[in-house]
Amino acid sequence: MGRLAVILSLMLCAAPVAAQEFATLKGHGGPIMGIAVAPSGQVATGSFDNSVGLWDGGMPRWLEGHAAAVTALTWGPEGTLVSGGDDFAVRVWGEAPRVLGQHQGKVAALAVSPNGRTVASGSWDGSIVLWSLDGDEGTALPAPGAGVNAVAYDGADTLYAATMAGALLRYDLGTDDAPVALVQHGFGINRLALGPGWIAYGAVDGGTRVIDLQTGAPIADLTLDRRPILAMSYNAPSHQLAVGDGEGYIMIVDTESWQITRDFRATRQGPVWALAFSPDGTVIHAGGLDDAAYSWPVEALDVFEPGIDGARSFLRAAETMPNGERQFMRKCSICHALTAGPSRKAGPTLHGVFGRRAGTVPGYSYSDTLDGSDITWNEATIDALFDQGPDHYIPGSKMPMQVIAGGSDRADLIDYLKQATKGE
The missing domain is CATH 1.10.760.10 (Cytochrome c-like domain)
Structure with a gap:
């Protein structure tokens, strides 16, 4: 009876949290390909339906302009929203929405510089371009040697990029030098997450590893028997890293101890394509095959059944x-x-x-x-x-x-x- 009482007590404690914070963001007409959360907490979703959804509670405002699926989203520090998609376009939204520039292939990755002035875009056409939000023409970086899946700023002068050939590259933006390869993984690297003094990457073969930014030495190997890795999100205030994979799981990692704290089956079938934490790290937003995004309280993940149905x-x-x-x-x-x-x-x-x-x-x-x-x-x-x-x-x-x-x-x-x- 004592064990049963403890279980019931935990369930009763978790239930109010789940009831208060679980949310479903419904309204899209296709799978959710990207999620980004603004510093204010506003959620943006990108979908196969070619649109961006801005969510205030459960009510969306639709941003239309892309001619194909929206696959990449990012917010700048001042609340500027940038999107990229299968139409090869990089778009910035606001009072005067506009196209920043055009690649020759799918835009797979976006990052805004810490000063909010520049957007880096990575494309499957094998290019990385820096676009000024002031409207100047883009500047192409030295070729990464393969299609680009992820980019991440580290301060104003350093950019990291991950390629389909399995390279994790570091660019010194103060020079025109070729990038330095920190990792040659052997399989394509899909996602990056940057933390204080470290960078995590997730790959096609399921490899999920963390290395030291200064030395390149391994810090943690979080690889499980699931592939591919399709989504990553890091939240600094809570020291949490979230990893989503092609088999529908969301893994939460404590980046101070590098221990897996939760391993949640988020989908009944299909992948987790997109992840983003709330600003304080208490909620994880996720998207997959459903026409909706889901928001779970991290502390109560263990009490939930899979939310993303995936029954297409x-x-x-x-x-x-x-x-x-x-x-x-x-x-x-x-x-x-x-x-x-x-x-x-x-x-x-x-x-x-x-x-x-x-x-x-x-x-x-x-x-x-x-x-x-x-x-x-x-x-x-x-x-x-x-x-x-x-x-x-x-x-x-x-x-x-x-x-x-x-x-x-x-x-x-x-x-x-x-x-x-x-x-x-």
Whole structure:
């Protein structure tokens, strides 16, 4: 009875904390790819639906402008929000939102300098560019030698970068010298977290390690049998490091002792793509396959069940549906709804698509290519779209590259769409 009483007591103590601080940030139309928390505590989320959400409590304000998924977010010390995405653009938000610059590949990483004047962006095109928030043109750093997954400032004159080739690099921003390699991991490094005198990195193979910034000597090896590492967040006031992985776990580490204090299964299926602490470190915000971000009180993580469901339509077992529906679920469902009315998905609804001119769904922001297009969607044009791929059939559109090579698969998809998208 004594043990049961202790367990019940712990549950009762934790329940008010959980009830007060657990939150779900709902409203996006696609998976959550990035989260950043302002010094004020305001949460920003970036999604596959091409938008940034700013959250005041549970109510979002949508920032629209990206033409593809928003994959990177960061706040400056003065509350300036910067985003990057699969449209290769770096955007700054505020009273006069604007594009700071453009890469030639996905923008995977952003960091604002401590003085708030410069943004560093890292891209899969193999470049790192420093952009002035005053509007001057960007300055490219010496080539890192591979696509860039993460960047982190250490003061005004030092920048760290992680590459797809497994290098952890240090740039001296006061010179034009090539970067110094601190680590050659052997597998791509996805994430970095910088602390006082140390830097942590997480890699494709699950490697999670911490090294001394001065000597490069290892401080801690936090590697578990989970891969890849997809998210990291460090909170200085609480001395906590959070690590998210492809198997849906959030690991919390005490950076004073380098002990794992919590290991929380955050998702029922799928990865943890994004993590960010509240300013005081009492809450961890996370995103994954769901169209919502989740906020858990760190002290009560042990009492929660997984919150991120991860049950996406494109993950349904093939044997549970006909081939035409399966093609839709795999190729189309993450971006397009089948029902009438507005949707926060990345693409326009397909309701009533047959016989409709391209670029004409009210309220949807089309690319210049489709806005005013003379294409009418029918069996022949939809077949051509998936036979050639959007990048060839409609060059310049926002549609991601999707090709269905088999003619019978395309025919099954078209038959399914004819039934599923019937207008009233």
